Every structure is written in C-alpha cells, then in structure tokens.
Amino acid sequence: MPHALIQKVPSPETLEDASLTIDRRTTLRWLAAAMAAAAPLAACGETKSGFVWAVPQPITGKGYGKDPSLMDPIVPWPLTLTKAELAACAALCDLILPADGDAPAATAVGVPAFINEWISAPYPDQQADRALIIPGLAWLDAEAKSRSGGVFAKIGEASQKAIADDIAYKGKVKPGMEKAGDFFARMRSLTMGAYYSTQEGWQVIGYPGNTPGSGPYPGPTPEAIEHIKGVIEKMGLTYAQP
Amino acid sequence: MSPGPASAIDFDEGEGLDWPDSRIRGEAMVTTADDKFDAVIVGSGAGGSMAAYMLTKAGARVLMLEAGRDYNPDEAPMLNLAKDAPLRGAGTPDKPFGYYDATIDGGWTIPDEPYSAAEGSEFIWWRTRMLGGRTNHWARNSFRMGPYDFKPYTRDGLGVDWPISYDDLSPWYDKTEKLIGVYGTNTGLENHPSSGPGVLLDPPKFRAPELFVKAGGDALGIPVVPARRAVLTRDMDKRQQCYWASPCGRGCSIGAAFQTTTSLIPWAKETGKLTIQTGAMVYEVLLDKSGKASGVRYVDKASGAHREAQGRVVVLAASTGETARILLNTKPNGRSEGLANSSGQVGRNLMDTVGSGFSAYFPSLEGRPIYNEDGAGGLHAYIPFWQYKEIAAGKIKTPRGYHMEIGGGFGEPGIGSFGGFDGYGAGLRGEVKKRYGARFGFTQRGEMIPNANCYAEIDGEQKDKFGIPTLKFHWKWSEHEYAQVEHFQNAVKELVDRLGGTLLNEVKPPAEAISTGGEIIHEVGTCRMGASAKESVTNSLNRTWDVDNLYLTDGSVFASKAHKNPTITILALSMRASDHIATRLRTGEL
C-alpha cells in the first residue's frame, strides 16, 4: 500500500452505505462466526527468546444487545486487564502518543481504560485483539526485564524506545519479533482511534464539526476556496462551482 | 403505545391454515363500531407509511401493523460523542453500523428470526424491527428513475419492461419530493429527469474535495453534480432544516432528514384515522369465501397470542423479502404455491444494487485549510451515469449504468480511522495532521439485471421463534454486473490518476470486488409488476392480479433495479397506488 490510509468508519461524511463495502469482510466473518461453533484459538507458539504467546481466556459474557439505550450508554462487560497489564498498556500508549505542546498524552484522555474496555468485550473483533494484546503486554514486560531488568513501565523512555524501535516500523521489524510487530501495529491504531475520537483529540487533529449551525451550509471558507482553486489550477485543470 | 385494536381477536396458537370462515368472522368476535378498518397496512417503512398517510388523508380508517417496537426519534443520539459509547461506537454484531446507528433489534441478523442462503449462494439481509423501519437510518439518497429505466427490455432485450413509463410516475415523483423534501438540482443529463418547477430544495454547497474531483471530472467528461437527498435545506412546517451536524444514520429528531417517524406517520396520526399496532408480526393474509382479502393474521409478540385484523383492503409493505414471505406462507385452500402467485413469480427476480468501491489518497490535498465539512451528513456531490450513448452504440461492455457516490474530507476521526500508520511519537502525530482530509472515496451503485438464479423461497426446514417458516435466498451475479464493475474500476483509476492520487485498495477482479447479494440493502423485485397476470404478480397500480383488494406497496413490485437508489421510487409508487385505493374505497368498489 503506497500511502497509509485513513480508513473510514461511519462518520458525518459517510457515503451511503460506504461502511458496507469497507465492512464487508468483517460482516461475513461475523456471520461465519455466528454460524460455526466457536473453535478454540490456536496456540500461538514460542519466540526465539523463549517467550510464549499464551492464549488468554476468551470472554464469554453478553454484549449490549440489539436495543441498548443510545442516550445513556453503558459498558455491560467486566474489565479484565490486571494492574500489571494496565501499567504496561499505559506506558505503551504514552510512547505512541506522548504529550506534545498543547496536545495531551494518551493516558491523559483515558486511552488505557479504553483498551481495557476493548479487549474485554465479548465480540469477535475484540476477541481477536485480545488474543494479540494480552500476550503482547506480557511480551513487553518480559523483553524489558531481559534487556533492562524491570517491567516496561519502569525502565524509562530511552529503554522503552529501544524496544519500540525494533517493532514499530513496517518492513523493519527485527527478525523473530514479527508477532510483537503485529501487536504494536494494532496497539497503535487502537490508541490513535481512541485518542482522536475524544474532544481533546478533535482539537489536536483540527476536526471542527459536530457543531450545529443555522442558515445555509457555509461551504469552504474563502481561504479554503483559494487553496483548492490553486491546487486545481496547478494541475492544469479548471476550477468551477457546480 | 396504544393497546391492540379492538378488532384483533385471539385464537389458539397452532391453528391450521384452513380456518372455517365462521370462526374468523363469526360469533367469537366482539364487534364494535371501532372494529372495521378500511385498510390494514403491514409495515411502517417507506411503502407502508406513505399508504397510511394517503389513505388517512382521504378519510379512510387505517390499521398499521408493525413487527418492531414503537420508536420516537427523540431517542436519536444526534450529537452524542463516540467516546461515550461502548467501544467508541464501533460496529459490532449487535449494532453492525455502530452503537449510535438508529437500527433497533435488527442488522444482518435478528436473534431467533433466521434466514438462510442456498448452498453456493451468499446473500445477506438487513432488517430492523422498529416503527418507521429502515427509513430511520437510510442515507436519504434519492435519485429518480428515468425513461430508459422503465423500459430496459425495449432498449437492450435484457430483463423486462415495467408496465408504466416514466411519464406515468413523473407527477407522483413531483408530489412525493414536494411532500418529503428533497435537495438537489435539475442537471438536464440524459436519463436523469428533472423535477417540476419549485419542487427541489436548494442543495448544499460542494466541499473543497468535491470541487477538486469535479475539476478532474470536467476534464474527462465525467459529470460531478449536486446529489439529491431527502434532507431539508429549509424549514418545512414543523420539520426543521438541516443544522449541518450529526450523522443521519443515527436518526434525525429535528425532522430534517426524511424518515417516516417524523413525517408520514405523525401526519397520518393527526387525522385521527390511524391506529398503530407495534409488536405485530404478520404471517398470512386472510381470505373470505369469494377469494378476496379480508385481513391478516399476526403474532402479538408481547403475549405470543395469534390474532387477526380485518379491513376492506389489505396493503403489504413489510419490505421486499417479508412481503414475499407473507404471500408464500399464505396457502389458500392449502395451495402450496402461496397467495397471489398464479404466475409463479412471487419470490423470483430478486435484485440488489451492484456495489464496489475505492478509497484514494491525494497528496495535493495534504495540509489544506481546515473548515467544517460535516455539511448535510452525506452526499453533496455525486457522479450520475454518463455513458448511455456509448452503451447504445455498443462501445462499452456494460449494458446498464451505475452512479458513483463520492465523499471524504475532514470527517470525525473514529476508532477505525487509523490503519496503515507507521512509527510512534512526534513523527506519528505529524503524519496524522498531514493526511487529515486528503482521502476521498468512490462508491459504485449500479443496475443489476434480474436473473433466474436470484430468488427467495420458503426454507422447508427452518422456522422462526414464532413458528413462521423462514426465507431461503439464492444468489448469483451475472457477467453483466461484472462488466459494470470493471467499467467503474477503470473510470475511477482514470479520474484518480488525473488528480494525482493513489488508490488505497487494490484493484480486484470484478467477481471479488463486487458486493455480496443484499449487502447494498436495495433489495427489490420479489413480486414484480407487469403488463400481464401470466408474468407478473401485480398490475401497474400495485394490485395483485389474483386478489382484487390486495396491494403491495414496497420494493417487491420493482420490475427492474435501476442504478438509482430505490426508496424515492417506492414512495412515489406507493403514493400513486394509494391514491387509486382511496378512490376505490370512496366509490364503494372495495
């Protein structure tokens, strides 16, 4: 994939049914899962360092059902991360999105709690993430202990980065650490999604919407029009309003 | 919720289908003046609500039976924050289009109300169980069918013609659009008819990326024009105009986005002539001795009791799949073919829209000035089909057209928005800023030609929790649809290329790129209308050929599935049919 993609989930500018096309595979997977008997997760094997990616206990509780209160949402499932896992999770979230000027760190907007909610949910996508993330957090601690003699949360930024650098870049994941690379990539997209979907995150990215207005839709600002006109003309095309 | 209508009578569960008429109409029933409905309507979505509105306005007393629960769009979490919803509102099997999506008790599956697909077929079926049906969360895209779309067989020898022409429906499109409120413009493009003077509402302005794509389209002869959507851009009566925020799929409690629960249903209620019974799962049509419809039989979901409701005319609008299911499950005198099925066409000719899509990334849109692009919560621009002449001249392979629904920009960042990044920390933050608003999507919505491999039938082995036999779907796309996907892929590649962009999804072979049957949720055709009783289920006024006072007013009557999204046509056909029913009721013909 030449450019990383900002994938859409249904959002204000969602096309009709756009989510359907994008979610099709997910949908079919869900349907298949509903129809097949729950197959036990395959054991994930051992890495070079001797670390075992143990399969965590799957969640068997109920979801929120097909008619939950939309005005007063609750998360009905119990949260399952241990204190130690949460500590590693928080440290990793903040490594991915540390505080930066006015932008708060991931932990300051509750991202670790969200990850806990996510991997504790009784749905297929979240269960798949659970099977990657829980052993992944244990891997972080094991790796930190063997390299720096302490759990991931306690070894300091430089040592944390040294571990992250081995697993955070596509095509450059250290041989033998592929599983940890998958774990990091998944944690990154969840952390980013959880972060930028808060109001603080909107501020950081610049999303100005979800604000009711009146009168006709104002459309692009004069500055935005000037800009797009310039882009269009630079490509040898003609700018025209409909 | 109002209690059940007084005319509904209990009868024992498990009674056979060949009930003696005396027990249906007889002594056991407590009859009061309130009992007699002029019309019984099944379903409160687009087709059913339009019928209820037209008939009550004409003075008829109407009973509407709806399988789902009561729903008031005040429940719609319009501006609520994703962070307050479980999983940031991500879709789950319980709520596939997200936590805040308006769908109630529905989705691709409904617990204890199964359906099946035949061996080798893939078909998925989106249902809701709520007052207003799927109109509470549809995308409101409302494109009229054109003259070619009603006479496809005449044009290319494929499929069948409708028994009506565009001119027959045109005045009803105008009336429907004026009533519900549709924004858009008259483009004058081939086979994209204009609305009457003063009918359309002003469309919202294009967003910057739409202007950008329009410039590319202009250079290539691909039209990028204002979309048409059933969304108010000015106040209409008690319904407020769009306030340019909140995803329309959550429902629109201010009434801007058309849904029957803020319009047709309350308007019909205001007449004092409408009785609504929710939680009423209809499973068969009742017939009197002369073979006329006398009402319907349903399960009252709250009590589990089986009841009957009676009227002078019966209108089925339970959606394309369910209407066929009710007819097939009704076995007058034990006849296995079902009701109104002397043509053998009930359940046949099932169609859905052809769908596929691309995301593209445009480096020249990086870092553009940010402003609010929420707009009307959906399409402002679209690409109508532009190559009818090339088809007629045999220059392109696809026999039928499609349109592209396009959009992207500074949307609300969500939990699924951040795949494909690399690294961490400050560098990552920078990438996010750079890419925000530089992605744009192109979605194909195309015409499918009916074929003998696509149909629904009763699954002889499965029943739902009420004991009602369920549907089994058969599905197979034909080479025509694959050719169309290929045309779309090439057109998008050309357009994206001219704009210096890159496709973010790989170009797959059409058979892999095409949507699953049912996935686009435009299923139509299971009881098609036609010119003769031999080849179709209803006449040109939605009346079944076999039963004089039985009407079908949902998408089941479509004879073809143009690339235009079906709902505006369902509404216009229902309005037209209901006008005719009202006349027959008034003159005592029914």
Ligand SMILES: Cc1cc2nc3c(=O)[nH]c(=O)nc-3n(C[C@H](O)[C@H](O)[C@H](O)COP(=O)(O)OP(=O)(O)OC[C@H]3O[C@@H](n4cnc5c(N)ncnc54)[C@H](O)[C@@H]3O)c2cc1C
């Ligand atoms: C996410 C989404 C986006 C869409 N976008 C568009 C769009 O942009 N443009 C467009 O044209 N179309 C769109 N559609 C399709 C549109 O919603 C349908 O075409 C339309 O709602 C069909 O109307 P209907 O009256 O046939 O059925 P429905 O709206 O489905 O209503 C049928 C009603 O009947 C009830 N019912 C079913 N069975 C029974 C029974 N046995 N007894 C009693 N009641 C019963 C159901 O509970 C339901 O309330 C979209 C659909 C979805 C889900």
Ligand code: SF4
């Ligand atoms: S965007 Fe407009 S039409 Fe859509 S839900 Fe919001 S206010 Fe209603």
